[in-house]
Amino acid sequence: MSASGNRELWGSRIGFIVAAAGSAVGLGNVWRFPYLVGMNGGAAFVLVYIALAITVGLTVMIAEFCLGRASRKNAVGAFRVLAKNPFWQIVGWIGLLVGGFIILSYYGIIAGWTIKYMVGSFTGLMDAAAAGKSGDVLNAFLADSGNMIMYQVTAMLVCIVIVAGGVGKGIERACKILMPALFILLLVLIVRAVTLPGAREGIVFYLKPDFSKLTGKSVLDALSQGFFSLSLGMGIMITYGSYIAKDDNLPGSAMMVLGLDTLIAFLAGLAIFPAVFAMGVEPSQGVGLTFVALPGIFAKMPMGAFFCFLFFLLLFVAALTSMISLLEVAVSFIMDEFHWSRSKSAWLGGIFITLLGVPSALSFTGSPTVFGKGFFDFMDYISNSILMPSCAIGISLYVGWVWANSARKEVTNQGQIRFGMMELWLMSLRFFAPIAIGVILINGIK
Numbered sequence: 001m002s003a004s005g006n007r008e009l010w011g012s013r014i015g016f017i018v019a020a021a022g023s024a025v026g027l028g029n030v031w032r033f034p035y036l037v038g039m040n041g042g043a044a045f046v047l048v049y050i051a052l053a054i055t056v057g058l059t060v061m062i063a064e065f066c067l068g069r070a071s072r073k074n075a076v077g078a079f080r081v082l083a084k085n086p087f088w089q090i091v092g093w094i095g096l097l098v099g100g101f102i103i104l105s106y107y108g109i110i111a112g113w114t115i116k117y118m119v120g121s122f123t124g125l126m127d128a129a130a131a132g133k134s135g136d137v138l139n140a141f142l143a144d145s146g147n148m149i150m151y152q153v154t155a156m157l158v159c160i161v162i163v164a165g166g167v168g169k170g171i172e173r174a175c176k177i178l179m180p181a182l183f184i185l186l187l188v189l190i191v192r193a194v195t196l197p198g199a200r201e202g203i204v205f206y207l208k209p210d211f212s213k214l215t216g217k218s219v220l221d222a223l224s225q226g227f228f229s230l231s232l233g234m235g236i237m238i239t240y241g242s243y244i245a246k247d248d249n250l251p252g253s254a255m256m257v258l259g260l261d262t263l264i265a266f267l268a269g270l271a272i273f274p275a276v277f278a279m280g281v282e283p284s285q286g287v288g289l290t291f292v293a294l295p296g297i298f299a300k301m302p303m304g305a306f307f308c309f310l311f312f313l314l315l316f317v318a319a320l321t322s323m324i325s326l327l328e329v330a331v332s333f334i335m336d337e338f339h340w341s342r343s344k345s346a347w348l349g350g351i352f353i354t355l356l357g358v359p360s361a362l363s364f365t366g367s368p369t370v371f372g373k374g375f376f377d378f379m380d381y382i383s384n385s386i387l388m389p390s391c392a393i394g395i396s397l398y399v400g401w402v403w404a405n406s407a408r409k410e411v412t413n414q415g416q417i418r419f420g421m422m423e424l425w426l427m428s429l430r431f432f433a434p435i436a437i438g439v440i441l442i443n444g445i446k
């Protein structure tokens, strides 16, 4: 029996890096990062973002990889195997809950929207958008829960089939096709956007460094964006870490994932801002930009329907590779703990999570609500503002204070490789990361 027991491992280092980058690259890269850059001083914000992503994000990511690889277990099992005090298992349970169940339940819905809009590009969306009515199209869709659930189920099915295929033959193989495809789609969209008349102004708005626009709030935004964007604090990187080969250089791989994630977020802005400015639309973010403003922009472009389709395909691919990583958190837990087969775990887990998403899909019509928030917003709020930061603080404190000696061995492959930043890494896990994430947590609650 090999050192990993019967556990399936990634087929290659690059396969693992692409899968982890696939998890990191999601809707946040496309609809939030460019907006934050544009609003917070362009290149000045990019510098702050990179500094925080390295000092906080990267440290937590390396810690998660170490926990996964050392234990060869899912997020909950990792703490059960490694921690003597059962208290720490709470951290794993929070990760499982938020990553494996809550986020996927509503992320599947938004992925469904992107499929709906791919279809819509050729079936009426462009006409409505040309008449300034893309907001009405979105509202009609939000009011039609049955239709929305049908698209959610479609997105979840694709995700389940891939995860049921296994770590190497399912997840890794799919990401090796999907991520290069995403990159090419993005390049095509950039070429289209920057060659529109009037695109220059958008590029200037996006990138011109302006340090006077950097405020305390920008720093906070950079921190929480980095955190969400790197898929931390939800069991994903522990789970993916549990399939990494013993001789892989963990800090090196984490750097690659961070680099790819940042590059794609940066490039997304080059596809969006030139188009937004060329067409004279107010820059906005999130749902308003993606499902209302951009269709309006595409409608005015030559071959707009085609580029609209490509854009929503890009979003679908970005969302799908993130969904895969979320479902794998649940599947790896079910397989380890209940000893079910992979395919049974993926199908039953996936169906359960889809059902859990139904109240969120319904909530766009006004109910159900929880504590005065729509169900969708409530799920989003407790996961991003409370559970994810709590899990990440737990991971930092555990690895930094309790597990540090083992972490030293794990991160250097039992002394086989050198890690020059060792002391800085541990210091960050002990002090800097928990405090910085604590600030996000407090800010999110109030």
Ligand code: PHE
Pocket (backbone or CB within 6 Å): 023, 024, 025, 026, 027, 028, 029, 103, 228, 229, 230, 231, 234, 322, 323, 325, 326
């Ligand atoms: N990292 C993804 C993004 O940037 C979002 C994500 C969150 C993915 C949670 C998986 C889990 O959009």
